[in-house]
Amino acid sequence: MKRLSCLASPVVLALAACTTAGSDAAPKSASAASTPGPSTAPENPYPSTYKAYPGVPTVIRNATILDGEGGKIERGVVFLSGGKITAIGGPETPIPADVAVFDGTGKYVTPGIIDIHSHLGDYPSPQVEALSDGNEATGPVTADVWAEHSIWPQDAGFGRALANGGVTALQILPGSANLFGGRGVSLKNVPARTQQGMKFPGAPYSLKMACGENPKRVYGRKGRQPSTRMGNMAVDRQTWIRARDYQKKRAANKEQMRDLSMETLADVLEGKILVQNHCYRADEMANVIDMSKEFGYKVTTFHHAVESYKIADLLKDNGICSAMWADWYGFKMESYDGIRENIALVHNAGACAIVHSDDENGIQRLNQEAAKAIAAGKRMGITVPEEIAWTWLSYNPAKAMGIADQTGSLKVGKMADVVLWNGNPFSIYTRPERVWIDGALMYDANDPKRRPVSDFELGQIGAGDTK
Amino acid sequence: MTQRKKWAARAGAAALSLLVTSAMAQTIAITGGMVAIGDGSEPIENGTVVIVNGKVMAAGANVAIPPGAQRIDATGQWVTPGIMSGFSRVGLVEVGAVDPTNDSEAPDSPFSAALDVSTAINPLVNPIAINRSSGITRAVVAPAASKSIFAGQGAIIDLGADADAVTVPRAFQMVEMGEKGAGNAGGSRPAAHLMFRELLAEAQDYARNPAGYDGRSKDNLLLRADARALVPVVQGKMPLLVHVESGTDILSVIALRKDFPALRIVLVGAAEGWRVAREIAAAKIPVIAGGLTDLPASFEMLAATQSNVGRMVEAGVLVAIGLTDRDEAFQLRHAMQQAGNMVALQKVPGAKGLSWGQALRTISAAPAEAMGLGDRMGSLRPGRVGDVVIWDGDPLELMSAPVAVFIDGKQQPLDNRQTKLRDRYATPGEGALPKAYEF
Numbered sequence: 039m040k041r042l043s044c045l046a047s048p049v050v051l052a053l054a055a056c057t058t059a060g061s062d063a064a065p066k067s068a069s070a071a072s073t074p075g076p077s078t079a080p081e082n083p084y085p086s087t088y089k090a091y092p093g094v095p096t097v098i099r100n101a102t103i104l105d106g107e108g109g110k111i112e113r114g115v116v117f118l119s120g121g122k123i124t125a126i127g128g129p130e131t132p133i134p135a136d137v138a139v140f141d142g143t144g145k146y147v148t149p150g151i152i153d154i155h156s157h158l159g160d161y162p163s164p165q166v167e168a169l170s171d172g173n174e175a176t177g178p179v180t181a182d183v184w185a186e187h188s189i190w191p192q193d194a195g196f197g198r199a200l201a202n203g204g205v206t207a208l209q210i211l212p213g214s215a216n217l218f219g220g221r222g223v224s225l226k227n228v229p230a231r232t233q234q235g236m237k238f239p240g241a242p243y244s245l246k247m248a249c250g251e252n253p254k255r256v257y258g259r260k261g262r263q264p265s266t267r268m269g270n271m272a273v274d275r276q277t278w279i280r281a282r283d284y285q286k287k288r289a290a291n292k293e294q295m296r297d298l299s300m301e302t303l304a305d306v307l308e309g310k311i312l313v314q315n316h317c318y319r320a321d322e323m324a325n326v327i328d329m330s331k332e333f334g335y336k337v338t339t340f341h342h343a344v345e346s347y348k349i350a351d352l353l354k355d356n357g358i359c360s361a362m363w364a365d366w367y368g369f370k371m372e373s374y375d376g377i378r379e380n381i382a383l384v385h386n387a388g389a390c391a392i393v394h395s396d397d398e399n400g401i402q403r404l405n406q407e408a409a410k411a412i413a414a415g416k417r418m419g420i421t422v423p424e425e426i427a428w429t430w431l432s433y434n435p436a437k438a439m440g441i442a443d444q445t446g447s448l449k450v451g452k453m454a455d456v457v458l459w460n461g462n463p464f465s466i467y468t469r470p471e472r473v474w475i476d477g478a479l480m481y482d483a484n485d486p487k488r489r490p491v492s493d494f495e496l497g498q499i500g501a502g503d504t505k
Numbered sequence: 506m507t508q509r510k511k512w513a514a515r516a517g518a519a520a521l522s523l524l525v526t527s528a529m530a531q532t533i534a535i536t537g538g539m540v541a542i543g544d545g546s547e548p549i550e551n552g553t554v555v556i557v558n559g560k561v562m563a564a565g566a567n568v569a570i571p572p573g574a575q576r577i578d579a580t581g582q583w584v585t586p587g588i589m590s591g592f593s594r595v596g597l598v599e600v601g602a603v604d605p606t607n608d609s610e611a612p613d614s615p616f617s618a619a620l621d622v623s624t625a626i627n628p629l630v631n632p633i634a635i636n637r638s639s640g641i642t643r644a645v646v647a648p649a650a651s652k653s654i655f656a657g658q659g660a661i662i663d664l665g666a667d668a669d670a671v672t673v674p675r676a677f678q679m680v681e682m683g684e685k686g687a688g689n690a691g692g693s694r695p696a697a698h699l700m701f702r703e704l705l706a707e708a709q710d711y712a713r714n715p716a717g718y719d720g721r722s723k724d725n726l727l728l729r730a731d732a733r734a735l736v737p738v739v740q741g742k743m744p745l746l747v748h749v750e751s752g753t754d755i756l757s758v759i760a761l762r763k764d765f766p767a768l769r770i771v772l773v774g775a776a777e778g779w780r781v782a783r784e785i786a787a788a789k790i791p792v793i794a795g796g797l798t799d800l801p802a803s804f805e806m807l808a809a810t811q812s813n814v815g816r817m818v819e820a821g822v823l824v825a826i827g828l829t830d831r832d833e834a835f836q837l838r839h840a841m842q843q844a845g846n847m848v849a850l851q852k853v854p855g856a857k858g859l860s861w862g863q864a865l866r867t868i869s870a871a872p873a874e875a876m877g878l879g880d881r882m883g884s885l886r887p888g889r890v891g892d893v894v895i896w897d898g899d900p901l902e903l904m905s906a907p908v909a910v911f912i913d914g915k916q917q918p919l920d921n922r923q924t925k926l927r928d929r930y931a932t933p934g935e936g937a938l939p940k941a942y943e944f
Contacts, residue, residue: 163800194801202799202811251602348940351933367923368632368835370602377923387933398800399831406842409903417906418927460852466845466903469853484854495801499752499780500808504855505799 090476101142106447150206162193350387382415538579543869587642587892592827620657623674741767815857
């Protein structure tokens with residue numbers, strides 16, 4: 039079994055992500071190490087209240103295990119207890135007495151899928167204007183908004199992503215109308231009454247940025263800057279100049295009014311908030327990379343990235359992940375050059391590849407999207423074994439979300455975020471059979487009571503149906 | 506050897522082994538493969554498909570091979586009818602958000618029902634070649650409604666690499682009768698139903714006395730051209746595709762036939778069709794559904810579930826799968842994934858799926874039958890168009906791909922703009938000259 043530690047990963051990003059996400063205290067405020075100054079932000083004002091649900095000690099045996107970091111075990115054993123992975127190994131692994139044992143013969147066990155790009159909750163179902171809260175499209179720079187303040191926890195999409203998709207964690211981002219769209223937040227895919235109740239404990243925040251058509255279209259139509267790609271870059275750079283100034287004053291405890299936008303951007307400049315950058319075209323990604331160097335911040339992931347295959351070497355050299363669809367193309371000009379081999383080509387160049395959805399339907403089938411990417415690669419001679427391909431679905435997104443020390447792979451001591459599939463998850467004929475989150479059984483295909491029914495669906499036709 | 510060269514070598518070998526010289530006046534026998542007819546039956550091992558003069562002559566086990574036939578060995582491969590998309594806008598759009606390349610709707614046109622997509626189908630848009638190389642050979646192509654409840658007249662096309670794409674022009678009329686129809690009719694469902702009834706009544710006026718029809722009077726809602734286009738609809742000579750999602754709206758549409766008994770209704774969408782499946786079956790109305798629609802995306806889809814198709818089929822409804830809610834111009838190739846997921850549901854307790862053969866039928870024979878063209882296309886039954894795909898594995902599986910595609914008996918090229926981009930960037934970084942010189 040091949041093991042990849044965080045530090046041994048070929049992707050430079052791993053280093054950044056591993057050092058970023060270390061403790062439950064993230065996001066830390068700028069002044070944690072010094073005396074609070076006049077522009078000091080309160081520490082974590084909207085804290086996670088997520089609590090793992092109780093689970094029973096559980097063993098799955100005789101399954102094919104993909105560990106999420108590139109390892110594969112045939113007829114393997116996984117032991118979950120106390121919310122954690124407590125043992126993983128081959129058929130010889132001892133099985134404790136008095137635990138629930140599931141036979142995984144002919145089935146697969148994987149880490150739960152992690153979707154790094156979702157709008158569940160901020161663009162929920164039903165898609166009515168009253169619930170459409172993903173884009174604060176009133177100005178191109180809205181780094182002050184936080185996606186979590188738009189999240190409606192009753193979006194039925196969360197439950198579909200769990201039951202049909204095996205998704206155990208996800209990042210909710212603001213939309214891409216703005217250059218600086220606001221803060222994104224990572225969630226556990228466990229229903230709760232409040233967004234705080236879903237919030238992934240200790241996950242760093244992200245900053246959603248966007249290049250390309252959307253900002254220039256939205257604001258160009260309003261007769262405002264930006265109306266061009268050069269306008270996009272100009273507004274970005276001018277904003278980073280302000281942010282650097284704010285960050286310096288804050289670090290020096292100088293008098294200044296708190297500014298929500300600048301707080302977020304200063305945290306980016308200090309490496310505490312990870313940049314998730316919507317960008318389609320290769321040439322624009324290259325511009326953004328240079329901009330990040332001009333102002334001294336790091337782009338963690340390019341999202342959509344339909345042209346990453348054209349600059350996979352550049353992305354590898356800069357340690358930037360690409361979060362991609364398997365086959366989307368043509369719906370807009372900047373998606374014109376989308377090809378099915380994008381994911382495989384990025385991976386093959388040694389850069390970090392992630393399969394993402396950005397879609398309430400796609401999030402239910404990310405394993406199928408990965409299968410399409412494997413197939414496209416195979417047809418051009420790029421062979422990606424299934425255990426390696428699973429890194430696109432759990433470990434790589436976990437790294438890029440700064441939570442890889444806690445989830446994203448089946449390693450002893452990590453969160454027991456686990457899916458038992460009723461077959462090979464890269465087959466069209468396979469679905470999740472059971473999903474555990476922090477060791478708690480949150481979905482069981484054989485138990486109609488073990489699947490979420492959101493408040494919105496409760497009491498409506500079809501509530502509780504297999505969806 | 507670079508990835509690109511490896512790939513090129515494989516493609517070359519495949520092309521040589523399957524080289525077919527001319528389409529018509531030729532007999533092709535595809536032997537040894539796992540053959541699926543597309544009519545709902547399960548696949549047949551070691552089957553044979555014979556294409557003569559561009560049409561299927563026979564398919565199945567123990568099929569005699571005519572003398573002189575060109576033989577193609579498909580041992581270890583699968584052979585199916587070409588995949589038919591039950592709902593799309595392929596051929597009308599090159600780039601979705603670039604308006605001059607998008608002919609799917611005309612918000613500023615004075616016309617509605619008379620709009621005819623067959624005048625705009627462009628076989629050279631890239632999505633045609635891209636989907637062809639994935640095994641899609643035919644498609645239902647529908648216009649999108651803008652201001653009126655009526656969208657216009659759709660077509661049946663083939664995705665062949667030639668200038669002649671339209672198989673059946675003006676194959677159907679399309680109307681919106683759910684939330685969108687209510688909006689286009691002025692803001693409510695009563696407005697949509699009244700509009701529908703009045704417009705059809707005006708079409709009947711036109712049919713009775715075309716010369717006397719005054720499409721310009723204040724009392725008329727229909728322009729002459731639109732009235733003329735609706736005559737075959739009200740007379741039952743042209744199928745009417747009706748987009749509705751909710752069970753309630755479906756029943757209201759079925760009820761329209763009390764006043765317009767000749768209507769040949771085909772439901773599109775029907776996310777809650779399973780709730781009224783018996784009524785749909787009794788009315789003998791085919792359905793074109795999305796298959797994977799399972800979210801309450803709107804209040805007309807509260808009961809959406811992936812079991813919708815399986816439950817309707819179980820009730821005896823003819824169900825085809827199409828791109829009823831998204832990607833209509835680009836992702837016809839998702840048809841196999843949609844159908845395959847229906848098979849997966851068989852293993853999910855409480856869900857209703859389809860057998861493999863039934864699932865293939867939803868993307869081959871069923872779309873043709875829903876459009877009244879089951880005797881001409883959609884399956885490998887004798888006499889159907891010679892649309893045949895040879896696959897390197899189970900066609901519903903995500904890892905499988907076509908190795909050969911025939912349309913009207915003619916073997917098709919499988920490259921496209923995307924494969925050329927792939928080849929150019931198979932290795933990152935420039936060579937002796939910029940990438941722009943690699944073609």
